[in-house]
Amino acid sequence: MSSPLLEIEGLSGSFRSPNGALTPVLHDVSFAVPRGTVTAIVGETGSGKSLTALSILGIQPPTFQRSAGRILFDGRDLLTLKPEEMRGIRGRRISIVFQDARAALNPVFTxxxxxxxxxxxxxGGSASRAMKRTIEALRAVSIPEPERRARQYPHEFSGGMAQRAMIALAALVCEPELLILDEPTTGLDVTIQAAIMELIGDLVRERGLTACLITHDLGVVAETCDRVVVMNAGRVVETGTTEAIFTRPRQDYTRRLLAASQLGETPEMIEA
Amino acid sequence: MRAEPYVVLRTSGLTKLYPVGGSRRLVALSGVDIDLAEGETLALVGESGSGKSTFARCALRLVEPSDGDVLINGRSIRSLGALGLAELYGEVQMVFQDPNASLNPRMTVRQVVHEPLRLHLRMPFAKREKRAIELMEMVGLTPAHLDRYPHELSGGQRQRVGIARALAAEPNIVILDEPTASLDVSVRGQMLELLKRLQAELKLAYLFISHDLQVVRHMADRVAVMYLGGIVESGRTEDVFARPLHPYTRALLSAAPVARWGVKRQRLRLAGEIPSPIDPPDACRLVGRCPMQQPACTTRRPPLIDAGGGHAVACPVVLA
Structure with missing residues (x-):
């Protein structure tokens, strides 16, 4: 068994307000993302899940101040890297898909x-070769008529299509080792969400990607992810395989989150 | 034999068209008929662009419908003037999706809750204050919250204020437009329990608009599934969930993720994405996406057909 691709160890930090007061937001956050798996980070508003994800890429808000911890990617601590070394990793070896794809794409370029x-x-390479690869990537994420779509602007894309294009960018054009997905289907309709999650699952399996899915939706997690990290109020509550988290949760918070997500449904109702 | 339940809200042929340049029209809502009985919950489910929010707004004439009629407690609201509508809003109220946007940031909770008491019930201040305190307790807040501004409250507390405001004028019908969409799951559950309790105590009829199928299943007595401006299937909640008939309903239900280990879903997939609502053809709304499409589907739009037991579906193919 090889070492995990990503290991976060004891990450702690606070937000600094304009008057200098510190509000602690991450408390000793530790978890690992094994190679070739989809690991979910699940939590509600304010749990610190997105801040943790942004910290991996070094794109956390400037008011966030780290007080302790390491982020080991392939054995190297990302927090000790110089900005230019980090630029060599960001996008190339670790890429991210944001929640609102149409907002993440630049509106003035196709x-x-x-x-x-x-x-x-x-x-590198020529512009025509890059465009050829781009069209292949759009086709691989099931965007119909990729040649025509490539010439369109983001506002001409629906939310679901824009998210496919973002996934094409982050997963296929960048060809990273680690793909971070920050609420990739929040705000999309369920039929579109189901298709996007299938696409993510297929890409991970076919291309041997390692993925980290940040989400508040345990339903998405149950079907797609191998491992789950449950966060609450800046702390890791529980980690385990998806099966263990769903069938044998050890912590009270996990149990309550599961119960709230299931809204008292019985298994018979779901199978009906 | 029970008497026919009293219908508190009935729409017939409710339609909303928006002109979009030239002679082209965007059909946001086309000929929607619903009945909402006293004390029951009818859920409207559908994805973005299905027309469920347009329907809610037309049913209250917050948006002027292009055609059709709405009866509220037996009275047509079609020809009501401003004064008549003001009176109407004592009988039917709405809770909006985003309490951040629907509460005035410059008003304290007291001002928010006093306003309908002043306008609809013309209560003097002392009475209003007494009622405001009652309302706070009814929705699980405390009288101390009356002095707060919306930004000093959490999302769940704000939505409780939105509910208190809606209930202040003692309506018998409440339209809930995605009341839990902006809330975390743990808060969502509390909000739904609150709504159920208030419904039982105050005998409210809910028109519950949601895209969250789990919430709908938990709350609704009956469901109407909307797609592209019209109802494609309706029936009792347990029937629609256990035996969905319309291909769109099946696609929608089978796409909803389940927060449970080892659930295998039989997905029914639709081709492509929702088509443009501008000048739609006179054909089934699902044409071009449906795996069960027949030649006849493209020649006319199927009406809702009775499938027995109050279950109706706008698809002759699945009933054949």
């Missing part, structure tokens, strides 16, 4: 241009 630019940045 979708194809944005993906092709990123491709050239990471892999």
């Amino acid at each position: 979708v194809g241009r944005q993906l092709a630019d990123v491709h050239r940045l990471h892999h």
Whole structure:
């Protein structure tokens, strides 16, 4: 068994307000993301799940001040890297998909241009080759008529299509080892959500990706993820395999979160 | 034999068209008929663009319908003027999705809750204050919250204020537009229990608009599934969930994730995405996406057909 691709050890920190007062928001956060798995970080508003994810890429808000901890990626502590070393990792080895894809894409460039630019940045080569790879990537995430779609602007994409394009960018154009998905289906309709989660599952399996899914939705987790990290109020409450978390939760908070997510449904009702 | 339940809200042929340049029209809502009985919960479910929020707004004439009629407690609201509508809003009230946007940030909770008491019930201050304290306790807040501004409250507390405001004028019908969509799951459960308790205590009829199928199953007596401006299936909640008939309903139900280990879903997949609502063809709304499509589906729009036991579906193919 190889070492985990990502290990977060004892990450703690606070938000600094303009008057200098510190509000602790992360308390000794530790978990590991084994290679080739989809690991979910689950929590409600204010649990620190997104802040933890942003910290991995070094794109946390500037008011966040770390007081302790390490983030080991492939054995190296990302927090000790120089900005230019971090730029070599961000996008190229670790990439991220944000919640609102249409907001994450630049509205004044075509979708194809944005993906092709990123491709050239990471892999070099000619513009025409980059565009060819971009169109292949859009096709691989089941965007119909990728040649035409590549020439369109983000506002011409529906939310679901834009999220497919973002996944094409983060997973296929960047070809990272670790893909972070920060609430990738929040705000999308359930039929679109189901299709996006299937796409993510397929990409991870086919391409041997390691993924970290940040979500508040335990339903999405149950079907897609191998492991679960439950967070609450800046702390890791419990970690385990998805099966263990859903069938044998050890912590009271996990049990309550599960009960709230299931709304008193019985298994018979679901199978009906 | 029980008497027919008293219908508190009935819409017939409710339609909303928006002109979008030239002679083209966007059909947001086309010919929707619903009945909401006294004390029951009818859920409208559907995805974005299905017309469920437009329906709620047209049913209250917050948005002027293009055609059709609405009867509230037996009275048509179609020709009501401003004064008539003001009176109407004593009988039917709405709780909005986002309490951050629907509460005035410059008003204290006291001002928010006093306003309907002043406008609809013309209560003097002392009486209003007494009632406001009652309302706070009814929704699980304390009188101390009356002095707060919305930004000093959590999301769940704000939604409770939205509920208190809606109940202040003692309506018998409440339209709930995605009341839990902006809340965390742990708060969602408390909110639903509160709504159920208030419904039982005050004999309220709820029109419950939601895209969250789990919440609908938990709350509703009856469900109407909307797609592209119309109802494609309706029936008792347990019937629709146990035996969904319309291909769209099946696709929707089978796409909803279940927060439980080892649940295997039989997915029914639709092709493509929801089509444009501008000048739709006279055909089934699901044409081009449906795996069960027949030639006849493209020639006319199927009406809702009775499938027995109050279950109705706008698809002759599944009944054939």
